[in-house]
Amino acid sequence: MLQATTRLSHPEAIEVMHRFQQDHPEFITVDSATGPWRMVIPAGSFMVRSEEDHLSVHAEGVDAIGLSYLKLIFVDHIREYLEEDIEFVWSGDETDTKEPPFFRQITVVWSKRLTRSMQRVRFAVPDLELLQHTELHVRLLLPPKDRTPVWPWMTASGGMAWPQGDDALLARIYTLRSVDLVAGEVEIDFVLHACDAPSAGAWSMLCQPGDVAGMLGPSGHIPTASGRLLLIGDETALPAIARACEALPEDADCEILIEVNGPEDEMDLGWPVNWLHRNGAPAGTTSLLADAVRAREPSEDLYVWAGVEFGAFKDIRKHVRSVWNLPRKQHSVVAYWRSGSAGDVPEESHHKKKA
Numbered sequence: 181m182l183q184a185t186t187r188l189s190h191p192e193a194i195e196v197m198h199r200f201q202q203d204h205p206e207f208i209t210v211d212s213a214t215g216p217w218r219m220v221i222p223a224g225s226f227m228v229r230s231e232e233d234h235l236s237v238h239a240e241g242v243d244a245i246g247l248s249y250l251k252l253i254f255v256d257h258i259r260e261y262l263e264e265d266i267e268f269v270w271s272g273d274e275t276d277t278k279e280p281p282f283f284r285q286i287t288v289v290w291s292k293r294l295t296r297s298m299q300r301v302r303f304a305v306p307d308l309e310l311l312q313h314t315e316l317h318v319r320l321l322l323p324p325k326d327r328t329p330v331w332p333w334m335t336a337s338g339g340m341a342w343p344q345g346d347d348a349l350l351a352r353i354y355t356l357r358s359v360d361l362v363a364g365e366v367e368i369d370f371v372l373h374a375c376d377a378p379s380a381g382a383w384s385m386l387c388q389p390g391d392v393a394g395m396l397g398p399s400g401h402i403p404t405a406s407g408r409l410l411l412i413g414d415e416t417a418l419p420a421i422a423r424a425c426e427a428l429p430e431d432a433d434c435e436i437l438i439e440v441n442g443p444e445d446e447m448d449l450g451w452p453v454n455w456l457h458r459n460g461a462p463a464g465t466t467s468l469l470a471d472a473v474r475a476r477e478p479s480e481d482l483y484v485w486a487g488v489e490f491g492a493f494k495d496i497r498k499h500v501r502s503v504w505n506l507p508r509k510q511h512s513v514v515a516y517w518r519s520g521s522a523g524d525v526p527e528e529s530h531h532k533k534k535a
């Protein structure tokens with residue numbers, strides 16, 4: 181285990197730790213009104229104790245990546261709750277590197293067209309085996325054209341800092357479609373979509389062997405279930421659903437609904453798929469997936485996973501929660517993109533605001 185300690189001196193420190201615990205009871209436990217608070221996740225753990233005039237924080241990571249995730253989680257949450265960029269001084273953490281241990285500069289090996297709407301790019305990733313390579317998605321960082329890339333770095337506080345202005349990066353989330361540990365290479369499938377501004381989709385078609393990009397992660401689990409599984413997605417979730425299919429046991433009770441434009445956009449996933457065709461309607465404008473969900477019935481052992489456009493996300497999540505009454509542990513419905521909006525779809529904050 182790697183360890184680091186810091187302290188939090190702030191008049192609202194105890195109140196903030198209670199809010200942190202109440203928002204994440206599945207990970208954080210607390211013994212009394214003054215702590216201690218303990219967080220345990222696969223990457224490691226932290227313990228926060230109340231001292232005379234401050235809180236002492238002791239973080240342990242299973243490895244360098246785990247420890248930096250723990251520090252990042254703690255620092256980001258405390259800053260969000262306090263609505264202040266307060267500084268932390270960590271000690272005991274000899275690996276005082278500026279480069280995040282979960283960052284890699286990756287190099288294009290080749291790029292090729294898979295279907296009418298999908299481009300596959302293979303990247304060489306140094307020390308791939310040291311990353312959490314069984315996890316699903318990464319944040320891909322594309323540097324500005326014709327400039328030496330400046331990558332994000334860890335601050336002394338344990339947070340992340342990003343290049344700005346002319347060095348600003350195009351950061352987009354993508355799924356690792358495949359991971360080849362022997363070759364030290366990964367593949368990413370990019371949906372091609374019309375767009376005037378620079379986009380990751382267009383980059384995937386234009387990139388050349390030897391071009392570099394940045395990669396943060398991976399994180400996020402491959403969808404799976406011990407009972408009945410319903411996988412739902414549009415083209416952007418095809419890579420995630422394909423990886424889920426590869427991991428399913430042969431006798432799994434799994435139904436797959438995927439919306440694409442037409443038969444030319446379908447891919448063999450080695451598993452039966454209900455393909456829903458838009459037939460020329462723009463992506464993100466149909467109710468095909470939500471209608472298909474509404475036409476199905478839930479069951480006690482059902483787990484629903486969906487990666488879709490924002491409009492479909494709202495409809496499907498509402499149906500799953502309000503009509504089917506599926507508890508949160510039985511569904512993961514995520515907006516993968518939002519029509520008319522570039523970049524990440526901002527997550528709805530699950531954190532309580534200051535009273």
Ligand SMILES: Cc1cc2nc3c(=O)[nH]c(=O)nc-3n(C[C@H](O)[C@H](O)[C@H](O)COP(=O)(O)OP(=O)(O)OC[C@H]3O[C@@H](n4cnc5c(N)ncnc54)[C@H](O)[C@@H]3O)c2cc1C
Nearest residue numbers: 354355370371373379380381416517518519520521522523
């Ligand atoms: C966890 C996760 C995993 C993902 N995995 C993948 C993946 O493996 N492959 C993949 O292709 N995408 C994936 N996505 C979706 C991808 O991040 C978004 O589509 C992203 O917006 C693409 O970036 P861009 O730079 O090409 O376009 P942006 O600059 O973000 O968007 C420019 C314009 O294009 C529109 N647009 C964006 N995506 C699409 C689309 N698919 N179809 C039509 N219009 C679009 C936007 O609404 C905007 O108007 C994933 C998203 C998440 C959250």
